[in-house]
Amino acid sequence: MKGIEREPLPGFRDFEPADCAQRNFIFNQWRSVAHTFGYEEFDGPIVEALVLFTQKSGPEIVEQLFAFQDKGERAIALRPEMTPSLVRMVGKRLATLKRPTKWFNITEQFRYERPQKGRLRSFYQFNADIIGESSSAADAELIALAIATFQKFGLKKEHFHVRLSDRQLWVLWLKAFGVNQEQEVGALLGILDKWERRSPESIQEDLTASFKDSTKATLFLNTTEVLRKARTLDAIRECFHNCQPSSDMEALEQRLSELKVLLQELESLGVRDWVTLDLTIVRGLAYYTGFVFEVFGNGDQGRALAGGGRYDHLFEKLVGQPMPAVGFAAGDVTLTDLLRKQTLFPPDQSAVDCYVVFEQTERQRALLLAQQLRAAGFSVLYSLDLQKDLGKQQKKAYADDPHYVITLTHELVSQAKAQIKGAESEQIVDLKSLPEYLKQ
Amino acid sequence: MKGIEREPLPGFRDFEPADCAQRNFIFNQWRSVAHTFGYEEFDGPIVEALVLFTQKSGPEIVEQLFAFQDKGERAIALRPEMTPSLVRMVGKRLATLKRPTKWFNITEQFRYERPQKGRLRSFYQFNADIIGESSSAADAELIALAIATFQKFGLKKEHFHVRLSDRQLWVLWLKAFGVNQEQEVGALLGILDKWERRSPESIQEDLTASFKDSTKATLFLNTTEVLRKARTLDAIRECFHNCQPSSDMEALEQRLSELKVLLQELESLGVRDWVTLDLTIVRGLAYYTGFVFEVFGNGDQGRALAGGGRYDHLFEKLVGQPMPAVGFAAGDVTLTDLLRKQTLFPPDQSAVDCYVVFEQTERQRALLLAQQLRAAGFSVLYSLDLQKDLGKQQKKAYADDPHYVITLTHELVSQAKAQIKGAESEQIVDLKSLPEYLKQ
Numbered sequence: 096m097k098g099i100e101r102e103p104l105p106g107f108r109d110f111e112p113a114d115c116a117q118r119n120f121i122f123n124q125w126r127s128v129a130h131t132f133g134y135e136e137f138d139g140p141i142v143e144a145l146v147l148f149t150q151k152s153g154p155e156i157v158e159q160l161f162a163f164q165d166k167g168e169r170a171i172a173l174r175p176e177m178t179p180s181l182v183r184m185v186g187k188r189l190a191t192l193k194r195p196t197k198w199f200n201i202t203e204q205f206r207y208e209r210p211q212k213g214r215l216r217s218f219y220q221f222n223a224d225i226i227g228e229s230s231s232a233a234d235a236e237l238i239a240l241a242i243a244t245f246q247k248f249g250l251k252k253e254h255f256h257v258r259l260s261d262r263q264l265w266v267l268w269l270k271a272f273g274v275n276q277e278q279e280v281g282a283l284l285g286i287l288d289k290w291e292r293r294s295p296e297s298i299q300e301d302l303t304a305s306f307k308d309s310t311k312a313t314l315f316l317n318t319t320e321v322l323r324k325a326r327t328l329d330a331i332r333e334c335f336h337n338c339q340p341s342s343d344m345e346a347l348e349q350r351l352s353e354l355k356v357l358l359q360e361l362e363s364l365g366v367r368d369w370v371t372l373d374l375t376i377v378r379g380l381a382y383y384t385g386f387v388f389e390v391f392g393n394g395d396q397g398r399a400l401a402g403g404g405r406y407d408h409l410f411e412k413l414v415g416q417p418m419p420a421v422g423f424a425a426g427d428v429t430l431t432d433l434l435r436k437q438t439l440f441p442p443d444q445s446a447v448d449c450y451v452v453f454e455q456t457e458r459q460r461a462l463l464l465a466q467q468l469r470a471a472g473f474s475v476l477y478s479l480d481l482q483k484d485l486g487k488q489q490k491k492a493y494a495d496d497p498h499y500v501i502t503l504t505h506e507l508v509s510q511a512k513a514q515i516k517g518a519e520s521e522q523i524v525d526l527k528s529l530p531e532y533l534k535q
Numbered sequence: 536m537k538g539i540e541r542e543p544l545p546g547f548r549d550f551e552p553a554d555c556a557q558r559n560f561i562f563n564q565w566r567s568v569a570h571t572f573g574y575e576e577f578d579g580p581i582v583e584a585l586v587l588f589t590q591k592s593g594p595e596i597v598e599q600l601f602a603f604q605d606k607g608e609r610a611i612a613l614r615p616e617m618t619p620s621l622v623r624m625v626g627k628r629l630a631t632l633k634r635p636t637k638w639f640n641i642t643e644q645f646r647y648e649r650p651q652k653g654r655l656r657s658f659y660q661f662n663a664d665i666i667g668e669s670s671s672a673a674d675a676e677l678i679a680l681a682i683a684t685f686q687k688f689g690l691k692k693e694h695f696h697v698r699l700s701d702r703q704l705w706v707l708w709l710k711a712f713g714v715n716q717e718q719e720v721g722a723l724l725g726i727l728d729k730w731e732r733r734s735p736e737s738i739q740e741d742l743t744a745s746f747k748d749s750t751k752a753t754l755f756l757n758t759t760e761v762l763r764k765a766r767t768l769d770a771i772r773e774c775f776h777n778c779q780p781s782s783d784m785e786a787l788e789q790r791l792s793e794l795k796v797l798l799q800e801l802e803s804l805g806v807r808d809w810v811t812l813d814l815t816i817v818r819g820l821a822y823y824t825g826f827v828f829e830v831f832g833n834g835d836q837g838r839a840l841a842g843g844g845r846y847d848h849l850f851e852k853l854v855g856q857p858m859p860a861v862g863f864a865a866g867d868v869t870l871t872d873l874l875r876k877q878t879l880f881p882p883d884q885s886a887v888d889c890y891v892v893f894e895q896t897e898r899q900r901a902l903l904l905a906q907q908l909r910a911a912g913f914s915v916l917y918s919l920d921l922q923k924d925l926g927k928q929q930k931k932a933y934a935d936d937p938h939y940v941i942t943l944t945h946e947l948v949s950q951a952k953a954q955i956k957g958a959e960s961e962q963i964v965d966l967k968s969l970p971e972y973l974k975q
Contacts, residue, residue, distance in 0.1 A: 098626070098852075098853050098854040098855040098856075099584075099586065099587055099590055099623060099626075099853050099854065100584060100586075100623075101623055101624075101626050101627040101854070102627075103579065103580045103583070103623075104580065104582060104583065104584060104609065104611065105607075107580035107582060108580065109577075109578075109579050109580070109624050109627075110577055110578040110579065111577055111624065111628075112575035112576060112577050112638070115575075115576045115577050115578050115640075116576070118578070119576065127912075128909075130914050131908075131909035131910075131912060131913060131914050131915065132909060132914070132915070133887045133914050133915060133916040135552035135555075135885055136552060136555045136556070136559065137549075137550055137551055137552050137555050138549075138550040138555050138558070139543065139549050139550065140543045140544065140547035140548065140549070140657060141581065141643065141657070142544060142547060142601070142613070142645070142656075142657065143543070143544065144539075144540060144544060146539065146540075147539055147540075150539055161582070161603075161605065163601075163603040165601065165647065166647050167545075169544065171544065173582070183539060183540075183541055183543075184541075184549050184551065186538070186539075186541050187541040187542075187549075188551075193934075193935070195919060198552070200555075203581065205582070207605065207606050216582075217580060217581070217582065225919070228919045228920065230919050230920055230921050230922075231921075232919040232920070232921055233919045236919060239906070243909065243910075356921070360902070362899075363898060363899040363902035363903060364902050364903075364905075364906050365903060365906050412538075413538050413539050414538040414539065414541070415538040416538075445575055447573045458803060459799075459802075459803040462800070462803035462804050463803060463804075463805060465804075466679070466804050466805050468571075469568075469571035469572060469683065470571075470683075472567075472571060473571060474570050474571050474572070474573050475571065475572070475573060476573040479635060479665070479668045479670050479672040479673045479676060480668065480670055480672070481670050481671075481672055481796070482670075494633075495633070
């Protein structure tokens with residue numbers, strides 16, 4: 096093949112019309128659900144100062160970014176996520192924005208990763224955040240919104256579920272084992288986050304290194320295995336109660352009561368049945384401070400469809416002012432795979448409403464008609480080839496499979512009429528009344 | 536102010552909800568008009584191989600790009616325009632795509648330029664192209680589409696016009712002066728493109744250098760000044776006729792007849808009045824091969840609102856196969872300025888449909904109602920603060936200015952009723968019939 100490479104860069108996608116229609120379908124459903132929950136759409140630049148991301152996630156994040164120096168010697172990056180831009184933008188107007196602020200957006204994001212199933216270098220995300228409300232009612236509404244977005248595509252209880260967890264319970268759990276310091280807590284949350292993907296031996300090894308005590312490490316491993324299996328408030332309570340080192344049961348009860356409020360809110364919102372209490376969810380990102388959740392396809396061992404949680408410290412860290420916040424993101428890549436698998440995309444709707452064909456003597460009248468129909472909102476094609484006679488135009492028109500073929504012969508036009516042919520009808524109608532006829 | 540920089544990088548924009556709504560309004564209007572003309576939406580990656588752009592525009596283009604090396608040592612760039620990606624994507628399927636292929640898209644593009652009025656480092660463009668049709672009818676339809684997009688915003692003949700020009704007429708004109716070689720032609724088209732922005736002395740200087748003959752340069756300058764003022768076919772014909780070196784009048788007549796067809800098509804499409812014949816438009820980019828046009832705000836000396844033309848050689852250059860093509864692009868930056876100036880953006884529609892307030896005893900029923908109304912398509916807010924009593928909720932609700940405030944007291948709910956208060960009405964209705972009530 097001569098000329099340039101036809102394929103996009105690795106990890107990037109071309110959206111031909113059929114793919115673009117599916118992508119836009121997803122965007123439209125996301126947008127419409129977010130509006131019903133009273134979220135307002137915003138957007139920020141795809142290109143941001145690199146420091147915005149390193150400030151949030153540490154310098155290691157650069158490894159995973161499209162990060163560059165621009166011609167003005169600024170360190171810049173293609174955004175890998177939306178939250179830092181959100182905090183920056185809301186940070187500009189913290190004094191005046193109404194609270195809670197409920198914002199969403201639908202944007203492209205970039206990560207320099209090895210492309211694999213469900214993970215590309217460019218992807219779209221739906222992001223929704225509530226800023227300025229510390230009540231668990233905010234967490235609950237956000238989870239209800241996440242569920243509603245999936246329901247909107249026709250996905251039902253048999254297709255997906257939400258796993259709800261809590262970073263504060265994990266922090267209490269670690270405290271019971273004498274782990275208090277921020278860095279140690281972070282390291283152990285890191286081990287907990289990757290628990291599932293590793294062998295007990297390698298976990299034991301890391302725990303021993305952390306605790307500097309192999310007996311304690313074994314105890315932690317075994318009791319944590321039980322806690323990871325807890326699926327009710329009582330089961331969690333029992334784990335803490337049975338925990339050999341002493342648990343702070345008062346702090347636990349306080350936290351469980353907040354979790355109970357969250358579950359009650361989910362019940363009131365009619366979505367409790369979609370949600371499983373499941374502490375195996377830890378969420379990799381260090382900035383979460385409270386309840387966290389992920390959405391999974393049922394029976395799907397793959398990547399999460401969505402994930403989020405509370406991040407009450409990020410505003411203080413980035414813009415120097417404390418502000419409670421909770422948010423989630425859902426990606427288009429895993430969702431597209433799921434909707435294709437479940438055949439939940441709407442059928443192809445690319446057919447135009449009308450194809451106008453004509454004897455070339457009637458070209459002027461035909462083009463005028465096309466423009467009138469377009470102005471009335473119908474999609475209209477006609478042949479752009481000035482040489483094509485009526486027969487050839489008709490052949491082309493039927494190949495395009497429009498809803499209607501409208502024919503203008505000299506004879507018909509001289510009577511101010513046209514022929515209109517649909518899948519099941521064929522009629523001669525007044526040229527003037529065609530827009531009305533089509534509206535029916 | 537503590538913390539990170541709150542403003543975006545120079546030349547980039549934050550879209551807070553009010554700005555985002557205006558941006559989306561523009562996108563929706565573009566999309567809806569393109570559909571009526573039977574164009575299908577596509578999209579490609581924001582990040583492309585750098586060679587895609589240098590192959591089209593030469594290595595100088597790198598100066599104006601966000602161009603980098605990625606971690607895999609690929610030379611990449613943020614796309615500065617959509618046409619190369621379009622050619623690459625269509626190039627993959629030249630054998631199977633129906634012809635003509637009519638594609639459009641709405642995408643973000645990036646240029647590393649000094650930010651100034653009407654020109655930013657990131658901007659959105661509406662692109663529409665017809666591939667596989669050499670007839671002037673395609674050029675005409677595309678111009679009609681461009682005009683329809685502006686009309687769709689409520690812009691009228693007093694607000695904008697199209698300047699139509701022809702690169703082939705300029706090539707014939709240069710030929711009359713003995714300029715035949717591609718490189719010379721390119722250089723002189725470059726001078727013609729910047730004619731308006733330069734003094735006659737500096738043009739004379741460049742022309743003398745090109746023609747290596749100051750008498751010929753003066754003659755060219757003076758007669759070209761007349762041709763630049765021609766606004767009719769006859770005036771153009773006269774210029775060529777009077778031209779001292781001999782013009783190829785046969786070739787001229789051939790081309791004028793094609794231009795006449797284009798003008799007739801525009802007449803049939805009902806948009807001839809928006810179009811001025813104006814050879815001062817040359818279009819900077821070297822790849823145009825035929826008719827070119829730009830859209831301008833009336834009385835606006837600034838940047839074009841849109842521009843495009845025929846580029847019949849680009850497919851051959853990039854993908855090694857000849858294919859006629861014509862396209863145009865309209866940007867969001869100049870358009871947004873114009874729509875704001877003419878106050879043609881719709882009023883703020885961010886108000887939610889309902890704000891549900893309640894005595895906390897009725898929280899469960901209220902949240903259920905909120906979810907029912909959301910599922911029916913209404914936007915609904917309620918207080919996420921579990922401590923707020925009815926009075927405080929109402930105060931917050933009225934501050935948010937929803938279309939309706941729905942109140943659930945214990946007494947009302949015990950009778951399965953709710954109060955609904957709009958701008959001009961206040962009623963007690965059955966809880967169950969609320970969705971129906973709101974639909975009216």
